[in-house]
Amino acid sequence: MGTAVLVFDARFRLVSINQAGEVMLAHSARHVCGRRVNELVLNAETIMEQITGSLASGRVVNQRSCLLELPDAASLRVNCTFTPMTDTAGNHEVLLELRQIDHHLRVEQEERLITQQQATHELLRGLAHEIKNPLGGLRAAAQLLEREISDTGLKEFTHIIISEADRLQSLLDRMLGPNNLPNIQAVNIHDVLEHVRELVRVEAGERLLIKSDYDPGLPDLQADRDLLLQSVLNIVRNAAQALENDGVITLRTRIQRNFNIGSHKHRLVARIEVIDNGPGIKEELRKQIFYPMITGRSDGTGLGLSIAQAMISRHQGLIECSSQPGKTVFTILLPLDGKHEP
Numbered sequence: 644m645g646t647a648v649l650v651f652d653a654r655f656r657l658v659s660i661n662q663a664g665e666v667m668l669a670h671s672a673r674h675v676c677g678r679r680v681n682e683l684v685l686n687a688e689t690i691m692e693q694i695t696g697s698l699a700s701g702r703v704v705n706q707r708s709c710l711l712e713l714p715d716a717a718s719l720r721v722n723c724t725f726t727p728m729t730d731t732a733g734n735h736e737v738l739l740e741l742r743q744i745d746h747h748l749r750v751e752q753e754e755r756l757i758t759q760q761q762a763t764h765e766l767l768r769g770l771a772h773e774i775k776n777p778l779g780g781l782r783a784a785a786q787l788l789e790r791e792i793s794d795t796g797l798k799e800f801t802h803i804i805i806s807e808a809d810r811l812q813s814l815l816d817r818m819l820g821p822n823n824l825p826n827i828q829a830v831n832i833h834d835v836l837e838h839v840r841e842l843v844r845v846e847a848g849e850r851l852l853i854k855s856d857y858d859p860g861l862p863d864l865q866a867d868r869d870l871l872l873q874s875v876l877n878i879v880r881n882a883a884q885a886l887e888n889d890g891v892i893t894l895r896t897r898i899q900r901n902f903n904i905g906s907h908k909h910r911l912v913a914r915i916e917v918i919d920n921g922p923g924i925k926e927e928l929r930k931q932i933f934y935p936m937i938t939g940r941s942d943g944t945g946l947g948l949s950i951a952q953a954m955i956s957r958h959q960g961l962i963e964c965s966s967q968p969g970k971t972v973f974t975i976l977l978p979l980d981g982k983h984e985p
């Protein structure tokens with residue numbers, strides 16, 4: 644990403660922006676020009692101060708390592724340079740250059756996440772194979788038994804064994820089976836989120852509030868609806884559990900333009916956030932929660948997030964997480980223009 648260049652007038656209104664600036668703010672020039680800086684950046688105080696300072700002194704001002712919180716994109720850390728200028732009509736303006744400093748770090752972290760997801764996927768696939776064979780044996784044995792039994796009351800039990808074995812089998816096939824391509828179709832992500840909201844509301848009860856903040860302009864995704872649903876459900880359930888069914892979960896969607904997932908550039912990416920106001924992820928778990936068998940709960944399996952991640956990475960997507968007490972955000976990023984390979 645090159646240097647973002649933004650020009651503001653003395654009333655803090657954006658006059659012009661270059662392409663790197665559009666990418667950084669995740670909006671087109673048409674959309675942001677004419678807006679005040681505090682409409683573009685949530686924490687605009689520092690920038691406004693420096694614009695005023697550089698206009699008053701007529702000097703170039705540098706501000707290192709400034710964290711920009713953007714309303715519609717991930718926050719980013721930048722080095723800023725403010726240069727006072729005068730336009731052709733004699734109006735005072737400030738040219739602001741922004742250079743992102745943690746971009747490389749982020750790509751590197753994402754690459755690591757993707758590698759880790761692939762490793763998880765392989766592991767789960769191996770596990771699925773190990774389960775599938777004995778499962779087949781179990782089912783066959785139950786079928787034989789069913790034939791030998793005349794008591795209909797007992798037949799009910801063999802019936803449960805067989806139907807549960809079938810359910811497990813198809814779950815394993817759908818998730819990981821080598822010949823089972825995901826069932827890709829147009830999916831409205833808001834339908835999926837509403838479905839999850841309903842399920843978790845029923846499970847959690849009255850004291851859990853699940854809010855929605857949807858971007859109505861988000862187009863349909865090309866995805867496997869069941870896999871997507873399961874991934875979101877795993878994440879929202881974790882949030883409900885962390886809140887002990889008492890708190891607020893927000894489901895938020897946004898479009899992200901010209902966004903990188905790992906080292907892949909995407910023109911359009913769907914950003915799905917699950918935000919909860921719970922205690923946050925325990926420090927000692929933070930770096931490992933996406934690994935299988937890592938759990939912070941006595942009755943946990945530690946599989947929820949690794950399965951969610953394996954499913955999302957089958958859609959060339961990524962799950963990120965940031966957490967502090969009072970605010971935990973799980974972000975699912977899914978390309979809206981991606982190819983779909985298993």
Ligand SMILES: Nc1ncnc2c1ncn2[C@@H]1O[C@H](COP(=O)(O)OP(=O)(O)O)[C@@H](O)[C@H]1O
Pocket residue numbers: 877881882885919921922923924925928932937938939940942943944945946947948949971
């Ligand atoms: N929203 C959250 N808030 C706090 N901790 C969380 C949250 N989501 C996940 N975790 C932590 O991550 C762990 C792993 O989650 P997961 O992979 O779904 O396994 P499980 O739910 O079976 O423990 C959880 O046990 C919990 O400690």
Ligand SMILES: [Mg+2]
Pocket residue numbers: 877880881946947948
């Ligand atoms: Mg879980």
